Structure formats: C-alpha cells, structure tokens
Amino acid sequence: MKNRILTFAILLLAWLATNSQLRAQQPAPADSSQRNNEYQVLMEKIRQDFAINPPAKETEEALKTYNEADGSFTDVDYASIQRTNWPPLLHIDRLYDFAFAYTTPGNSYYGNEALFDKIVKGLEYWYDRNPWCHNWWYNQIAEPQRLGIMLIQLRTGKKQIPAELETKTLDRVRKDGGHPAKWTGANRTDIALHWIYRACLTQNEEDLALALDNVYNPIVYTTKEGFQHDNSYFQHGRQLYIGGYGDEILKGITQVAMYTRGTRFAIPEEKLALLSKFMRETYYATIRGRHMLFDVLGRGVSRPKITDKSQTALFARRMAQLDTVHATEYEAIIARLEGKEPAAYALAPKHTHYYRADYTLHVRPHYTFDVRMVSTRTARCEYGNGENLKTYFMSDGCTNITTTGDEYFNIFP
Template identity: 40%
Template sequence: MKIILILLLAFGLVMAKAQDRHTFDRIKKHVYEDELQSSAAHGDKTTIWINQLTEAGTWSDIDYTSKSISLWPPGEHLDRLRALIVAYVSPKSKSYQQKSLYDKIVRAAQYWANNRFESTNWWHNEIASPKAIGVCLILMKFGQEKIPATVETALVKLMERGDPYKRTGANKSDIAMHYFYRALILEDASLLTAAMEQLLFPIQLVDGKEGLQYDFSYLQHGPQLYIAGYGEEFLKGISKVMAYVRETPYAVNKEKLALFEKFLLETYLPIIRSRYIDFNVHGRGISRPDILRKDQEVAILQQMQLIDPAKNEIWKKGLAKLDSIQAFNAEDQSLHRHYWKGDYTTHLRKQFHFNLRLASKRTNKSESGNGENMLGKNMTDGVTNIQVFGPEYYNIMPVWEWDKIPGTTTRDYQGDQELKEQWGVLAANSFSGGVSNGTIGASAMSVQYDGLAAQKAWFFFDKEIVCLGSGINCSAAEPVVTTLNQTWLNGPVVWNGKEQMSTDSLVRNVKQGEYVMHNQVGYYFPEAMKIALTAKEQSGSWYRINRSRSKDAVHGKVFKLWVEHAAKPVNGSYAYIVVPGVDQIDKRAMQQLKIWHNTPAIQAVEHLGLAAIQAVFYESGTYQIGAWSIQVDKPVILQITKGNSVFKLDVADPLQQEKAIRIHLINKNAKVNQIVEIKLPQAEYAGSTSSETIPTGNK
C-alpha cells in the first residue's frame, strides 16, 4: 500500500510538472505570436542592420558610451537585436532559420551580455532594457538554434533590475512585466505567480494615490492627470499580459477585467477623436513628436478581442474609430463627465470634443522632467482642447506661444517662460470642480498662479460652451490675456459670417454680438471687449520644449485668438461662447443663452432652449438667476434642469470638504419654494455630483 501511495505521489508530481510545462509553452507561444505580429513594420531596416553589424557584435552608429536621460542610444542595440531575432524565427522572413543570421544574433547578444550599459534615467535600466532582453530570449526559444546557455544566463542576470513592490501604477506593471518574461525563460512557476500578482495589482481603484481613480481617471507622479502617457502604458502592458495568459490558470478574473475595460471604454477611448487624443491628458509627453496620434491602441484592442471575445462588436467599433478611413464625426455620442479626482472635464459630441484641464491643492500642476515639457507652466490653468476634425493640435507644440495656451488667463511675457518646478507640484487654489448629469454640466476653477488671480468657469450645454472669467487681478508689469484658442490655421478666418481676414494680425474692439469663424469653430462675443487675432506663420523647435529632441526649425501657420485685459487689471472679466462643429453662428441660438452673473462671487448662465440653469457660487449668499432666487450656505456648483412636472437639482462641492449643503430655491412662476438639505459625497467620492428632485406646483 505504501509503495502504491509513493507511486501515486510521484505520478502526481510528474503530471503537475507536465501541466506547468504545457502552461509555460502556451504562454511563450502567445508571446511569440504577438511579437511577430507587432514587428512586421521593420522591413528593409532589418536587412540594413544585419549587414551593418560588426564582427564585435556592435553597430558603429550607436553611441554605447551615452548615459542620456530621455532618448538613450544604447537601447537601440536591443531594439535592433530583437528585429534580427524576429527575422530569424519568423516563417515569413527571407532569413528564416539562416545560420549566418543566427551567428550575428549570438555576437550581438554576447556583446550586450559582456557589458553593463547604464543610463542616468532609472527607467531605461530597470524597465526598458530588462523588458527588451526578455522578449529577445523568449523569441529565440522558437529558433532552430538556441541562444548559448552561457549567454542566456548572463542576459537573464542583467534582467534582475527593479523592484515592482516599491513602484506604483504603470511603473509597477512595467517592472513586473520583465519579471514575467524572466519567469517564462526560467520556467519558474513561483516567479511567474509573483509577477502576475504584481502585474494585475494596479487593476484596482485607489483614492488619490498613483493609479486608477474612483472617477476612472488615471494619476501618476503624485496626483497628476495622466490618462494618456502612464495610463496608456497601463493599458498597453496589462492588455498584453492578459492576452498572453488567457486560457491558462493565470488568466485575469472577471472583477479586474471589468475595471480594466471600464477605464478603456469609458475614459480612454472616448477622448480620442479621429485617431488624435486630447493633449491635456499626456502630461510632459506633449513635448514628444507624434504623441497625440494614437496608432498603438490598435494593438490594445486586438488583445482585447483575444481576452474578451464576447465583446467583439465593441472592439470592432473601437478599431474602426482608430482607422483613418472612418469619418471624424462617425461616432454618435452625447456625453459630459467631470473627473473629480483628476480635475478634468470632457464634453463629447458627434460634431466636436471640448475638454478642460483644471488643477487644485488636491492635484499636481503639469510637470517638467528629464528635460521635457520645458515651457508647460500654464498647462493646468483652465486649458481647453477643442477638436472638430481631430488633428487641430497635432505636433503644434514646438511653435506654440506658451503663455497663450487655449483657455488660459495668463501674463503675456516677452518670451516663453520655462517651468521651474520639476515633476509637478500641487496647485495653490482650493476651488476647482464640476457638476454633471452625464449630458451637460458646468466646471470652474479659481486660478492663483504666477502672481495672477481669476475666477474661471465653463458652462457646457448641448452645442455651446459659455466661457466666463471674473475677478482677474494682477499687479505685474506684463499685460494679461485670455486665450480662446491657438491651433493650426486651416482655411479662412471670417468675421461675422462675411468679412474674411485680409491681414495676418489685428486688434479689434468687438461689439456685442460679433463673432469669429475658423475651421468650423465659432467664437461669439456676448459683450464688447478688446480682441487680438493672428493668422500667420510661427516657428520654433522640438528642442526648446524637449532637450532630447531636434534643434531643427519647425514652421507652420497658426490661428491664435485672445482677449486683451491690459497690464495690471483690477477685477477684470471676459465672456465668450464657443460653438464648435458649425459653418455659421446661429444668432437666434445665441439669444437662448443668458449670462445672469459674472462676478467674483457668482457666475451663472441660463439656456432658455434647454430650460437649464448652471451656476458657480464662490461664496454663500442669495442670488437671482432668471426666474430663480437661489440661496446657498456654502460655495457650490449647481445645475437645475426641467423635467416632467419636476426640476432636477445637481450639485457638487468644488472644495471637497463639506458634508452637506443647504439650498433655498424659489421660483414663483413654477410655484417652487423649497429648502433642500443635500448630503454631499465623502472620502473617495468627495467632489462628485449629488442630485435631488424638486417638484413643481405647476401641473
């Protein structure tokens, strides 16, 4: 009996090892297939790299001594080695399983194994290089001849960098990814289990810490908005590994998959318009060429087709959105959302996107770091992204005038000012927030930065966005400006629907009711003010905003429109209405918009056609807004919309510190006289919208 038990135990161990080996083989095959599919674009470059490899296993055009922070030249060696390996292991390659190519691969691999190249940027050392080594070694498992054991051992040793347990968000996943590769190479089940635990750990909601937030924004480098950039890396890395381990014991569970898909489908993909993402969500990455065009997201969606085939129709729609053949306005949507953890607002329509970036004492301002985003000091001060076609801002950053970022109120310096704070710092203002019912809403921010103060609010209705500024004060010598837009010039600039701009710059005192049209975006002025406009070539270079990029001159014609407040304004103000996705302003539609207040205490707008009132209360008090008398006991952003025999009241706390708010509503015409006590969301939901129904006496 004892012998039988021993034999059964031994048989069980053999079967377990066989199962483990089967699992490892399956996962490695998935890696192999994915890498071959994503490497198809190298083409002629691979042939050149094969021919240019020296007898020492190097490429003469790579500076192996460089320790550069951003674009690190030695890393190119591993990229080329991977391309050579793909050519060797791909059945579609002309060099498939060629002995001469194998010998060159071994030389290049041996050269890297014999050295320890280091960048002064930890990311290259602890993430990029170990991941690249891992991919190379796994791919070589599918070669007719394998990497010599001594070389593989030395390279695996070089992968032992970084600690995922000490990192957060996308950085945690990136380090865990090369632990995952190392586990596959060594067929180490314990290491694979640990790597998977760390890889999937970031798929959880966190409150203000780095990672995926309860509002489904994404923060990294402190509480700094990074829906793209680090959020994008989160999507790429985790979708990849989830696809690798599908149909194995390591497959992701339903709960984590649901969170991951919600971020992808409800936050990330919606803010891409015709392949181009909102520049507000890319942090310092906007100083990199081509960053706003989203091509690699195709790979994410292809992975999701493998991971969750039940949603294949959804993934197909996403892929169609990233296809350049699909029309820019093909997606039918009517969405409004404020991200109370990320200080970010999106207003999405079939005809346009209008998105807004704010900041507060709870979130970091835009960062500079590694020599990137050198001029982005105002990138969180009420920055607006207006897209009709998609590429309005694509690669415009080298030629931007950086103190005239769209949407901002700033000092107009003689030259662009560098951002001194590295890696982001908390904004100085407490007041920042937004209210939303999912379709329309209002957002506001009390700017306190660079010696300038302003109350800025945006009222998002269906087709129109009313932009108000009040309490603009600055004692500095520079003039103060509010920029409506600064985008690529595309077509004529037309005043009031008839007068085409004939000069490249002008300053004009506009009258109430005048407007400017450019590139299917209208800018309507509901009151007289001094406007400046340029439509001419601007120049710059990528180097001036990113020290690792080219100093070559970049030129392009730019449309730039702003309000001039003059120097040292005291209680200055502005009002303008943006109507995107149109060829002409409808004056009758503009009459439906009533600006009732634009003061440091309150900003309020009514849309008569929608029967909607939106108001930003910076102070407690009683205010008349159209037919409504509204008394609030605390600062609040609110919205009133009319339903069937009821009114809906939406409120949000822009300070995120109140437990309740008391509102007294009187509307004699609607026979409303009601005091409403609203408990406000707390903890991770502080700042989100609360709603109440107000009955009307009218039947």
C-alpha cells in the first residue's frame, strides 16, 4: 500500500512539473496596452513599406482636375465598368498620393490644410458615389488595399480625418471587400492584406488573427490550387502559374512576414521553409538574369514588359532577412535581377521535371532551357478579361532556350 501511495505521489509530482513547464511555454495573454502597441508596430511597418514622397509637380497636375464643389476629378470616368485599367481607380490613386504628400515631412504640401480638406472631401465623394467595377479584383483587392494603406498613413497627419468618415469607409471595405477564406492562393492573400490594414485601424484582434491565418494557411503542399508537391504552383484550377499568380502570393506572404517578424504573429518556421524552397528552387530558377521564361506566366504573357521581373528583387531582399540560412543565395539572386552581375552569376547546373505540372526546367550556367506541355493532369493556359486571346496552342508544347534572358522580351504583346 505504501509503495502504491509513493508511486502515485511521484507520478503526481511529475505531472504537475510537466504541466507547469508547458504553461510556462505558452505566450502570456496580451493585455490591452500590449495589444495596442502591437497594432502601432504593425501600422508603422506598413507605413515604412509604402512610404513615398510624391513630387510637388505631380500633386499640382492632379489638383488642376480637382472639383472643389464635390471632391471628384473632372477627368475621371466614374461610370466606367472597364474590366482592365479601371478608370475610377485613378481617384483613389490621387487621394493616396495626396495623403502621403500631406503627411511626409519635407514635401512642399506637408501639413497643408487645403490639401487635407480636399482629401476629406474626396473620400466623402468616393463613399457617396461608390463606383463599381465588373472585374471583382478592383472591388475586393485593389480599392480596399489602397484605402487601408491611405487611412493608416493619414493617422500620422497633423489633422485627423473625421472618425465617422473613417468608420463608414472601413465598414464598406468589410462589407464589399470579400472574405479571404472564400478564395485560394494569391487571391486569398491579397484580400487578407486589407483585412490586416482594417484590423490594425480598428484594433480588432479577431479579424487580425483571421487575416494572418489566411495569409499563412495556403503555404502547404496541395493537389488543388496552390503549392504542388513537385514544387510548382497552380492557380485557376490545374494551370501552371509560377509567374503571375506566383508573383502575387510571394509578394503578399513576404510582405506580411516582414510586418510580423519579431512578433508573436511571425510566420511559422515550417511554412517559411516551404516558401523558401519554392522561391529558390522554382520561382527564381525560371528567371534568367532579370527575365522570366514566358511559358510559366499564364495569361499575363500577353502583357507589355511582363517577362521583366527585376522588381521581384524585393521578395528576395525580404527573404534574405527572414531566411538568413540562405541569405547568400538570395543576395546572388538580387545581384542578377538588378543587373549588378551577369545572368550566369552563381548558377549551379540543375535539371528538374515537375511531374504535377507537365513542365521540365534545365538550368546551366551558360543557358536555360525548358519544356511546357499539357495533359489530362493539367489545364491549358487561359485567357480572360479580353487578354491573351492567341495562346491556345502554347500549352500543346513550347520551349524556351535563353542565355541572356531577354531573348523573348516583349515579343508576345
């Protein structure tokens, strides 16, 4: 009996010690002051990410078309339902620039009350007019993202926009801006971004947690849309979309990962590892010098200058900080993209067949060669929104062979 009691006592003490240790490992619940500080930290990172100092000349030109009577711009067609390059978005773009001009020290319009009044009236006009595009992307991604960034930046101004105006603008963004969980891949991430902006402005912890979860949860291997087990990327069904939608999801994920770096919201290590593998071994491997191979771009192949991916050096620069183990590899990628080193710089011979994507990529220091096909396992390159109407047969079989990377630049548009 004594032995049983002794054994029980030892087990009880062991359980209590283990349970105490586990509780100690859990992050302490954040109090209101800590949460408020976290929102401020996130918003400051967002401001730094988008910081611009608009030239006074551009502001002056935009003001020439500003309608003092109602806050509109006389050269904007607010009734347009054009599916690409939607004209009404110019209204938001101009107010966006006005907001940065008003809040950026050193700008000639810094603290200018007349410009501030125009921003307020312009936001009121946009809310009342409520332009709508037949292409959902403008309503649920482009417009809400710009509005969110603008409102975050305006919080730093000498004068604050009326609380009622900010609240009703954000309420409409929530109502009309879509829910990230209803989408997949890059679209989910893009919608989650404006949820993050809105959650920071309203200090809504539930919405912030939901948004971050939707940014990170697509970083898994899947047989549906997203990252495939062969390290390729699909979007719009079983279409190869290493470029295009691949660009978008990398832009959004690395952006959010930088915002949350060093906080309790940081990207999980296993997801960072998957992301890094895709970027280093597939995404940047399809870029020779600064140009991406045309057959991984989806319908975007028809757009002017689309193969030039020099701007994606930003993603690599972010990853060099997030994934320090591979920082040297990212630095070589950046050097090639920015033209500081030749296309062959730091390339190792590599041959990869992507069995899910019907795609083969062969990389050598002196050249890159690939083969793109289609089968019962994959889908043809798409067309949509009036673009890419002539690439039906490209999926039947096409190749790139390139040494400098720019051999196919602007041929398809």
